[in-house]
Amino acid sequence: MKAKVYVTLKSGVLDPQGKAVEQALHALGFKEVGGVRIGKYLEIALDGGTRDEAEHRVREMCEKLLANLIIEDYRLEIVP
Amino acid sequence: MKAKVYVTLKSGVLDPQGKAVEQALHALGFKEVGGVRIGKYLEIALDGGTRDEAEHRVREMCEKLLANLIIEDYRLEIVP
Numbered sequence: 001m002k003a004k005v006y007v008t009l010k011s012g013v014l015d016p017q018g019k020a021v022e023q024a025l026h027a028l029g030f031k032e033v034g035g036v037r038i039g040k041y042l043e044i045a046l047d048g049g050t051r052d053e054a055e056h057r058v059r060e061m062c063e064k065l066l067a068n069l070i071i072e073d074y075r076l077e078i079v080p
Numbered sequence: 081m082k083a084k085v086y087v088t089l090k091s092g093v094l095d096p097q098g099k100a101v102e103q104a105l106h107a108l109g110f111k112e113v114g115g116v117r118i119g120k121y122l123e124i125a126l127d128g129g130t131r132d133e134a135e136h137r138v139r140e141m142c143e144k145l146l147a148n149l150i151i152e153d154y155r156l157e158i159v160p
Contacts (some may be wrong), residue, residue: 006121021122021145027120030141034125041086042101045114061110066101 003045003058004077005066008039013071024073054078083138084157087147088119124144131134134158 009015018036025033042063046054055078067074089095098116103112124141126134135158147154 008123018122024145025124025141028141028144030137032127032129032137033141034127036125037123038120039123040156041088041119042098043088043117043119044105045116047114049112056139057112058111061105061108061113064108065104 001049001052001054002079003044003046003054004016004040004074004079005042005044005058005062006039007042007062007067007072008074010071010073039067039072051078052079081123081129081131081134082159083122083126083134084086084159085122085124085138085142086119086155087122087142087152087155089117090151090153091128117141119152131158131160 015037018038020032021038022036025036044058049057055076058076058078062074062076063069094104095117097140098118102113102116105116119151124136126136128135138156138158142154143149
C-alpha cells in the first residue's frame with residue numbers, strides 16, 4: 001500500500017519561497033501568476049495492514065514528524 | 081483559476097531527504113514504512129484565460145523553472 005501526503009502552509013503564514021518563485025515567474029514573462037504557495041509532497045510505501053490501519057498510522061506519522069501543525073496543514077490519500 | 085503542480089524525483093534518482101525521513105519514522109516505531117520519496121507541491125493562482133491556456137502556460141512554467149527535467153518529473157491539475 002502507498003500513502004500520498006500533502007503538507008501545506010496554513011493560509012496566513014508567510015511563504016517566502018513561494019514569493020521568490022512568483023517573482024521569478026513574473027521575470028520570465030508569466031504575468032498572469034497571482035500567487036504561489038509551496039508545500040511538500042510525500043509518497044510513503046507501507047508494508048501490510050488494511051487501508052484503515054494505514055490511514056490511522058500515516059495520520060500519526062504526520063502529527064508526530066511530517067507536519068508542523070502550528071503552521072502547516074496536511075492531507076493524505078491511501079492508494080493500493 | 082488555480083494550478084496544482086506536483087514535482088517528484090524520477091525513479092532511480094537518490095532521495096537523501098526521503099531516506100532521512102524514512103529512518104526517522106523507523107526510529108519512532110513506524111516499522112511498516114518501506115520507503116519515502118519527497119517532492120514538491122505547488123499551488124499557483126492564475127488570472128484570466130481558459131483552462132487550456134492555463135494548462136499550456138503552467139506546463140511552460142514547469143519546463144522553464146519549476147522542475148529540473150533531468151532528475152524530476154512533474155504532473156499538474158488545473159482547478160477552477
